[in-house]
Amino acid sequence: MATATEPLLVLAPANPGIVRLVGDTPGPDDAETLIRTLYAEHGRSLLAYATRLTGDRAAAEDVVQETLVRAWKHAGDLTTGRGSVRGWLLTVARNIVTDRARARAVRPAEVADVVDRPPVQSDHSESVVNTMVVMDALDKVSPEHRDVLVQLYYRGRSVAEAAKELGVPPGTVKSRSYYALRALRAVMAGTEAEVSR
Amino acid sequence: MNEHDRTQLGAYALGALEPGEVAEVDEHLATCAECRAELAELEEMKDFLGEVPPEAFLEGPPEGGDLLLQRTLREVREVREASAEPPMPVPVKRSRSRWLMVAAAALVVVGGALGGGVALGRSTAPPQATEPAAGYKEVTAIDTTTGAKMATTVEPRTGWSWVQVQVTGLKAGDQCQLLVTDSAGKTWTAGSWVVSEKAAKNGSTFGGGVLVPLDKVHSVEIRTLQGRHVVTATI
Secondary structure (H helix, E strand, C coil): CCCCCCCCEEECCCCCCCEEECCCCCCCCHHHHHHHHHHHHHHHHHHHHHHHHHCCHHHHHHHHHHHHHHHHHCHHHHHHCCCCHHHHHHHHHHHHHHHHHHHHHCCHHHHHHHCCCCCCCCCHHHCCCCHHHHHHHHHHCCHHHHHHHHHHHHCCCCHHHHHHHHCCCHHHHHHHHHHHHHHHHHHHHHHHHHHCC | CCCCCCHHHHHHHCCCCCHHHHHHHHHHHHHCHHHHHHHHHHHHHHHHHCCCCHHHHCCCCCCCCCHHHHHHHHHHHHHHHHCCCCCCCCCCCCCHHHHCEEEECCEEEECCECCECCCCCCCCCCCCCCCCCCCCEEEEEECCCCCCEEEEEEEECCCCEEEEEEEECCCCCCEEEEEEEECCCCEEEEEEEECCHHHHHHCEEEEEEECCCHHHEEEEEEEECCCCEEEEEEC
């Protein structure tokens, strides 16, 4: 897999939140640097997501803490290039929330079975496509296309609102949204072979 | 909608068109199989987008200070310090096998984390050579009356704790229970066992889980099934 000249840890494909630690200067501060970087770039996203899932800020903070610690412990998993770091973190956070809910629901004697299973292991929900794959695909479409999808889909904005937000004519928002979905489809088609495992 | 004005279809699929525009597209779709097929493809992409939560597009650190960051860093430091191995230089060449997973029945141990080996999980069979989970507490207690000595490790789990004890000074044939008392005074049984000849000589290692969070664990006691106190460690 890795050769001596490759970076040890490549967190994230080419996206704005890139984290890249090169392995030839490992030191005791690596863990701290990793945690600080992940927190600074993904903390808000993670905490907001965990807060929505748990409905409880304190519980969400615990989830974020555990997610970051797992990212450190499993830093090697992030080198596989499957999915963005953000997608990995969000998936792990969701798994932790699920595990905790499950742990509360089962008898104590069975709880031992659910301790800290490695995250992003096969999970029934990812039979076809998962968060990491889609985030990775979104990383690969152009920023203009991604912005339009975020505005229209994730923020629920109308064409007119998105046009104002992005500073482009409404017609451009429309055509970009079409080409963005086409581009996403092309990227997804290209990764399908990888996805089916 | 103009004949095959496909650029409307993206915003249509995403539900971002005005009602008047939607009606126009609907009208065209009713008569155009080609555009309906195209729309189906775009809607499939919309379903994929649904795999990603909207929070994925928030940037930067959480609002309201970095207490959470400090807590996380503290946990990482504790894990590193708790690690038996000295911080090892991170190998430049790394293979999947470093992220070795040994899954045997109910035993799951993951080793080889960056900056030192870390045991992440274990179950009822107490593995010997793994480090306890982050934030664990360790207390050694000696009971001068019974002569029993107990090294206790309590590890945090998600809402519960794993308790492991090494007890010397037990008699062969003793039927022991591992009891945990929480801060509210309630006593939980984390398991029971019988002391073998060998364990009487070399010490007994036993572990069990209780549904008491680590910060609520007040004490760990060994008592015989007949009710005889052996040793207590206050955590």
